[in-house]
Every structure is written in structure tokens, then in C-alpha cells.
Amino acid sequence: MECDGARDALLDEVLGGESLREATEAHLAECLSCRDEALEIARTADRIRRTLAPERARNPHLAIPRFKRRFPVSAALLAVAAGAAWLLWPRPAAPPPIAAPEGLLLRIEDGDIRLSRAAAPPPPSLGGIRFVPTQYRELRVETSGTLRCQGTVRCDTVAVSAPMVRIRGDRLVVRDVFAVSSGSAELQVREVYCRSLQGTVTAGNTATAGSGIRVPRGTTLRIAHPQTCVDLEIESGGRVVLDPGGELVVKGRFVNHGEIAWR
Amino acid sequence: MKSDEDLVREAQGGSRAAFEEIVRRCEAPLYSIAMARLRNAEAAQEAAQQAVVQAFFSIRSLRDPAKLRAWLGRLVQNVCTDEGRRSMRPDPPARETGSVPELDEDLLAPLDPLQRTLVTLRFVNDFSYEETADWLDLPVNKVKWELHRAFETLRERMRRKT
Numbered sequence: 001m002e003c004d005g006a007r008d009a010l011l012d013e014v015l016g017g018e019s020l021r022e023a024t025e026a027h028l029a030e031c032l033s034c035r036d037e038a039l040e041i042a043r044t045a046d047r048i049r050r051t052l053a054p055e056r057a058r059n060p061h062l063a064i065p066r067f068k069r070r071f072p073v074s075a076a077l078l079a080v081a082a083g084a085a086w087l088l089w090p091r092p093a094a095p096p097p098i099a100a101p102e103g104l105l106l107r108i109e110d111g112d113i114r115l116s117r118a119a120a121p122p123p124p125s126l127g128g129i130r131f132v133p134t135q136y137r138e139l140r141v142e143t144s145g146t147l148r149c150q151g152t153v154r155c156d157t158v159a160v161s162a163p164m165v166r167i168r169g170d171r172l173v174v175r176d177v178f179a180v181s182s183g184s185a186e187l188q189v190r191e192v193y194c195r196s197l198q199g200t201v202t203a204g205n206t207a208t209a210g211s212g213i214r215v216p217r218g219t220t221l222r223i224a225h226p227q228t229c230v231d232l233e234i235e236s237g238g239r240v241v242l243d244p245g246g247e248l249v250v251k252g253r254f255v256n257h258g259e260i261a262w263r
Numbered sequence: 264m265k266s267d268e269d270l271v272r273e274a275q276g277g278s279r280a281a282f283e284e285i286v287r288r289c290e291a292p293l294y295s296i297a298m299a300r301l302r303n304a305e306a307a308q309e310a311a312q313q314a315v316v317q318a319f320f321s322i323r324s325l326r327d328p329a330k331l332r333a334w335l336g337r338l339v340q341n342v343c344t345d346e347g348r349r350s351m352r353p354d355p356p357a358r359e360t361g362s363v364p365e366l367d368e369d370l371l372a373p374l375d376p377l378q379r380t381l382v383t384l385r386f387v388n389d390f391s392y393e394e395t396a397d398w399l400d401l402p403v404n405k406v407k408w409e410l411h412r413a414f415e416t417l418r419e420r421m422r423r424k425t
Contacts, residue, residue: 015410016391044418048386051370055387060294060308062286062315 001027006034014045271328286315292398293339295387299380300343310346314339333400378413
């Protein structure tokens with residue numbers, strides 16, 4: 001075996017080709033430069049292996065759809081099948097709401113995501129998406145792709161394959177809504193945050209928390225979190241000052257005869 | 264152990280267990296291919312999952328059961344291509360770094376997508392030339408040639424770094 005052949009064989013062995021170890025070793029025993037080459041190839045392979053070690057350790061655990069096929073489905077009919085499956089899948093006429101810890105309810109139903117308020121205080125913010133507190137707030141989403149639910153807010157997946165929902169930036173992305181399984185999954189929302197402050201900012205009033213916020217003229221009402229939502233009335237002479245980056249998310253009544261300022 | 268062909272036939276006949284076994288056998292390379300293409304663990308998991316869902320709904324369209332791996336490989340690559348197009352839109356989805364470490368971009372960056380895929384299948388899944396060729400539906404010689412080139416590129420890069 002010549003040097004070229006030996007080096008090619010060394011590479012093949014590292015890269016998944018046929019092993020010609022015996023022939024290679026015979027050559028290496030006689031050729032110092034190929035021994036160096038072999039060492040360097042081994043070092044490079046080792047470095048690549050170490051780099052990819054986390055991936056080697058990872059097991060993707062892909063979920064298997066639970067939809068029961070009753071007839072052949074071609075790829076071209078995929079979307080139709082998914083739609084039909086939604087219709088065919090047995091589900092309660094009105095799925096009961098599931099209260100989320102933060103008072104949020106996310107329900108995936110017929111390809112839409114519905115966010116609604118659970119028992120106690122209010123939803124309006126979900127990963128940057130704000131909802132006014134109507135009974136149900138529909139968020140229409142694209143229905144191709146994958147959904148993953150993780151985390152803290154319950155997500156009632158009426159019929160979703162591998163229930164996956166993700167939030168990307170300020171968008172809730174829901175994809176691949178196949179009628180496959182029922183059940184619930186968890187949705188992680190980084191900032192579900194809404195302190196509902198209700199009250200009136202009236203000139204000359206004293207501030208009290210709880211039933212309402214009344215602040216004397218010139219008093220600063222700090223919005224503790226950018227996504228705090230407030231239901232208030234600013235009367236003439238009243239003034240609300242927001243911290244930098246703060247935004248006033250008003251749900252329900254909002255009357256402003258006064259002033260809103262940013263610090 | 265049943266062959267892939269047997270499992271495909273059973274899955275095409277409606278066996279969920281057979282399909283599950285196919286997924287169990289194929290999920291790691293599916294993920295690896297997606298990871299090599301998308302270079303993001305979360306997106307790769309999604310793409311692989313989507314490929315499985317597509318396979319589930321369309322496995323009866325697979326005419327040659329012996330080509331299962333090539334077929335799955337194509338599915339996941341198509342998903343990745345779509346995902347790539349999506350992420351090139353003006354408002355690309357924010358990539359969140361999950362708990363899964365990303366590939367060492369610095370090391371694999373000079374490789375093209377095919378080479379990254381080959382290197383990943385070799386060094387993550389320990390695939391031979393033949394297995395890689397099956398998955399990517401490529402001639403063995405092409406796999407070998409590209410892998411050699413990729414390896415040399417990486418070696419040269421490491422040399423320069425040290």
C-alpha cells in the first residue's frame with residue numbers, strides 16, 4: 001500500500017467506510033509521515049466527536065400521532081385529512097374551561113386558539129400578545145407545523161397530534177393541528193402578567209389600593225410591569241406617570257380627562 | 264427483528280405498533296438531519312416531529328418499502344427547507360435557545376448543509392457511508408467524496424486555529 005492509499009483508507013475508516021486496518025497498519029509501521037497523518041486524523045475526528053457529543057446524548061423522543069387512519073391518505077390530501085379529522089373526532093360539545101394558574105385559559109379548538117379568562121383575575125397578556133377581556137378571545141393562527149406545549153399555563157388540546165405550541169417573540173405559533181389526541185398539555189408563557197388595577201385617578205383624591213386607585217393630583221401611579229393592565233379613569237387634573245418602557249394596557253373602561261406621561 | 268420493509272408493510276396495513284417501531288428506529292437520524300440543516304435544537308425537534316406526522320399520514324404512498332429511509336430523509340429535508348424559507352421572511356421567528364445545546368457553530372460553520380448533514384450522521388449516529396447514502400438517497404461515492412472534503416475542511420480549520 002502506498003501513502004495515498006493508506007491515507008484514503010485511514011479517512012474511510014474514520015468516516016464510515018470499509019476498514020482496511022491490517023493493510024493500513026502494515027504501511028504505518030513503515031511510514032513515519034503516515035503515522036503523523038493518522039494521528040492528526042484521529043485528533044480531528046475526536047474533536048468533531050466532542051463537539052457533537054451533546055447531540056449524541058440527545059434522544060429526540062418524537063411523538064407518534066394517535067389519529068386512527070381508516071382510509072389511505074396521500075400527502076396531497078394531508079390538509080383535507082386534517083380538516084376532516086377535526087370534524088370526525090369525537091369531542092364534547094362544549095369543552096369545559098380549564099383554569100390556568102395565572103387565570104389564563106388557552107384552548108385549541110378547530111384550528112383556532114382561544115384564550116379566555118379563567119375564574120379569578122385576568123389574562124390579557126400572553127408572550128406580548130394582549131387580549132381584551134372578552135369572554136373568548138380568538139387568535140387565528142396558521143395551521144401548518146408543530147405545536148409544543150410546555151410550562152405553566154394549561155392548554156386544553158382538544159385534538160392536536162403531538163400537542164405542541166410555542167411562542168415566538170410576540171406570536172403564538174400553532175401548527176400541525178391534526179385531530180389526533182385529546183387531553184391537555186402545558187404551555188409555557190414567559191410572562192403572563194397582568195395586575196388588574198381598577199380605579200379612578202381623580203384630582204384631589206387619596207390613593208387606596210384594592211377597590212380602586214384614587215390618587216391626588218400629581219401623584220405618580222407606577223405601572224409595575226410593562227404588561228400591567230389597568231382599568232381606570234383619569235379625571236380632569238389627574239395624572240398617570242409611567243416608568244420607562246411601561247405601557248398602559250387598558251381593559252374595559254378607560255376615560256382620560258387628565259394626563260398620561262412617561263417619566 | 265423485523266426488517267424496515269416488513270414494518271412499512273404492516274404500517275401501511277394500519278399497524279400502529281409497526282409505525283411506532285419505525286419512528287423508534289428513525290427518530291435519531293431524522294433529528295440529526297434536521298439539526299444539521301437548521302442548526303437549532305428546538306427547530307430540529309420540531310422539524311423531525313413534523314416529518315413523523317407527515318409520514319404517519321402518507322406512509323401508504325410509499326411504494327417501495329425498501330426506500331423507507333430515503334423517503335423519511337426527504338420528508339425531513341423538505342420540512343427543513345420550508346422552515347428555512349419561513350425563517351427568511353422579514354419577521355423571522357425568534358429562535359429560543361432551549362436546554363439542548365446548539366451545535367458548535369464555530370466548528371461546523373464552513374461546511375455547506377449537505378456536508379454538515381454528512382458529518383452529523385457520521386459522528387452523531389455513527390452511520391457508515393452506505394447508511395448515510397440510504398438516508399440521503401445519494402450514491403455512496405458522493406457521500407464518501409463529500410465527507411472527505413468536509414473532514415479536510417474541518418481539519419484545516421482546526422490547524423489554523425491552533
